[in-house]
Amino acid sequence: MSEANAAAGSTPEGYPGVGRVLVVIPTYNEADNVCRITARLRGAVPAVDILIADDNSPDGTGELADRLAATDGHIHVLHRPGKQGLGAAYVAGFGWARERGYDAVVEMDADGSHAPEELPRLLDAARNADVVVGSRYVPGGKVVNWPAHRLLLSRGGNLYTRIALGMPVSDATGGYRVYRMPVLEKIDYASVSSQGYSFQVELSWRAHREGFRITEVPITFAEREHGASKMSSSIVREALWRVTVWGARTRRDAVLRMLGGRTEAQAARWP
Template sequence: MDEAYAVPNFELAEELIARGADSARIAISPHNPTENQSLGYSQVGAGTPLIPASPFAFKQSILIVLPTYNERANLEPLVQAIRQYLVADILIVDDNSPDGTGELADQLSCRHGHVHVLHRPHKEGLGPAYLAGFTWALQRDYSLIIEMDCDFSHAPWDLPRLVHRSHTADLVIGSRYVPGGGTENWNARRRFVSRCGNTYVSLFLGSTIHDWTGGFRCYRRELLARMNLATVRAKGYIFQVELAWRAMQLGADVDELPIRFCDRIEGQSKLGWQSIAEALMEVPRMYLLGLGSR
């Protein structure tokens, strides 16, 4: 959608997005003193995302955790894009990428005070990488901890919306499967696997959450601190399901924010049959252990 909108608050923006408007083409100019945002927006070319004159600055301390493995081509552009939309620290968790992602992360950390790096000796999976990042964040008392992919599948311009929604929720999940959400540039296999995966999880754990596997999230630190992260078993993409279900079991307020999930810009997808097999085993395990009640 090429049409651009200017709205005075996040609530009106969400109404437009739920009706199909593109979040990249909405200029939000809040007057809330907790959201210090310059009113001007610009864009590089026709139909491109609107860029605020200054990034949104919220009162809470925010950390964005970026797990990386062979993401050298995407890393620096993403770090720059994040800074255009949100004032936040960034933690790059690199699993000893052979393409030099870790070395580039160190360079970015030296150049930018808000960028930090956590090196891990080898690739263990998405779950352990996020757990290491979450533990790092809790040790440093960040108020909000965001997780997002490092391949531009999650739009940087949606970060202020995610943080704003966290004012009324303990966990906010960027959802492809609520009104206004969706996917772009996915082939039939990818759509089938994602839909079947969420349906499979809902059969065991309930349908309270529409997008169990979504990886664009904002956690309040109090919720993560209660989760006993050391006992999390999942290593692949089912990690997202386990943490969402733990949040539900703790009575957390979980909300979903519509997003458009775009296939990665550079590199290869890391979703493989091993992750699918793990999901097939782990979801019933949660249910059988008494973690899944409807």
């Protein structure tokens, strides 16, 4: 379905207790997965709408998405000019949802690592929360088909994030989430420039600093079966560097506030 016809096919009443929900699925070279993930999602939660945000995939993902949208009024496609990163795709998707009056936005990977069948539990939790994080690292959560070194890196990075930022979220880098629209508006999502892991951390931290209710729901995270992973060492390095800088600034600001060197408003500015 084209952007011009995006309102057609939406479910006005949306998901009970949450409202109109848009699931944003960024894609780049996901031709092997886009049909599978949308079919599973439509079967698991028929009341939600789907936005496939494609970064001009050379493997034809965008064309496949257009064909899906042409036959299903709940599926929409946002064609972007080129590969600009996961964070930029989500920011564009958030803006698309805001312009069309959605009440909540879901982040979901295209590769099947986030099971659509678990989305109802996240949405149920959103009835009493502002942000819901699908967590691998709370009781009941787990990771399957990951090598030990990657699991150790992920768990270690999340522990470091909790300590550095003082944020009580066990899986701050997790990418399966529900945001109510007022949260995204308040935290100024459009100004977030981080990518990869650090994009998820920054959104979590902004929501935490604003006092929003963040709930973690256990999920099973499964490594992709089709296509190539977009994860790289540069994404991990960016996340660690940004968390370190944000943590240092937070502690510096706290000291300066105590010394009267800065106003509360200055100290509270975004990273």
